[in-house]
Amino acid sequence: MSTSFVPATEAPLRRTGEIKLYDIPSAFAGMRAAGQLAAGCLDMLVAETKEGVTTARLDDLARQYVLDHGAMPACVFYRGYRHTICTSLNHVVCHGIPGARVLRDGDVLNIDVTVILDGWHGDTSRMYAVGETPRKAQRLMDITYEAMMRGIAVIKPGATLGDLGYAIQSYAESERCAVVREFCGHGLGRVFHDEPNILHYGKRGQGDTLRPGMMFTVEPMLNLGAAPVKILGDGWTAVTKDKSLSSQYEHSVGVTETGVEIFTTSPAGLHQPHTLTG
Numbered sequence: 001m002s003t004s005f006v007p008a009t010e011a012p013l014r015r016t017g018e019i020k021l022y023d024i025p026s027a028f029a030g031m032r033a034a035g036q037l038a039a040g041c042l043d044m045l046v047a048e049t050k051e052g053v054t055t056a057r058l059d060d061l062a063r064q065y066v067l068d069h070g071a072m073p074a075c076v077f078y079r080g081y082r083h084t085i086c087t088s089l090n091h092v093v094c095h096g097i098p099g100a101r102v103l104r105d106g107d108v109l110n111i112d113v114t115v116i117l118d119g120w121h122g123d124t125s126r127m128y129a130v131g132e133t134p135r136k137a138q139r140l141m142d143i144t145y146e147a148m149m150r151g152i153a154v155i156k157p158g159a160t161l162g163d164l165g166y167a168i169q170s171y172a173e174s175e176r177c178a179v180v181r182e183f184c185g186h187g188l189g190r191v192f193h194d195e196p197n198i199l200h201y202g203k204r205g206q207g208d209t210l211r212p213g214m215m216f217t218v219e220p221m222l223n224l225g226a227a228p229v230k231i232l233g234d235g236w237t238a239v240t241k242d243k244s245l246s247s248q249y250e251h252s253v254g255v256t257e258t259g260v261e262i263f264t265t266s267p268a269g270l271h272q273p274h275t276l277t278g
Helices: 024-046 055-068 135-153 161-176
Strands: 003-006 020-023 085-089 093-096 108-117 120-129 186-189 192-197 215-218 221-223 229-231 236-240 247-249 251-255 260-262
Touching: 003 055, 020 192, 024 108, 024 251, 024 260, 055 085, 055 108, 085 251, 093 108, 093 221, 093 247, 108 135, 108 247, 120 135, 120 247, 120 251, 135 161, 135 192, 135 215, 135 221, 135 247, 135 251, 161 192
Parallel strands: 003 020
Antiparallel strands: 085 093, 085 108, 093 236, 108 120, 186 192, 186 215, 215 251, 221 247, 229 236, 251 260
16 A cells, blocks of 8 residues: 655654655755764764774764754654664664673674754764674675665655665675565654655565655665564664674665755765774
């Protein structure tokens, strides 16, 4: 069943089950600013993500960066969460909680940050490598980034969400990686998690048809082993059931009249920091 669409100016600031269509010039400018701030935060953390540093320290640095730039961390107090970033290490799929864990040589880490700037949400994540990481981890991160970009490349008016999911799934599985199905991307704008859900698997031609003004995240999670995950007792941290390595990259994007705009490109060109620090 197709989801209905509504002009964002006529919709309440909450999830209603409808896909909001935003005004491209003004809304995209707001999302571009928020996205660049979030991406700039991840750029700042490249030099700080190193052996001996705790994930709590990275969280402190991110929070101060966001506040210093006139924005608010979207995740603080969101559904009871108390941190600015999520730090997902090794076999953690997503929503890892910053704490006393010290980064060690060979770790791989996803850092996920969302900011609110003038009411707009910028949401992005990247993989970071600590010291000398195993070749299999490097390969998984490379495949995850490529899968995300292949998904984004098919976004244009008239394409479907199934086209996007198929592009990611077909590439990931051809490289013998499993696509996590329990988590997905989401609509974004003035609402943090909105319609539509963005599945990272699917069939061509199926799902909602993309229209100009749609804004959402693309954030595939790939596992080196099997796809299933489980949630730990903290209610947040998702890990691979078989304890295999997991990897994720995320961009916030908008559908334009002719294609797609990525709001969260790295200002410093550090799109794949794991290739710089490994």
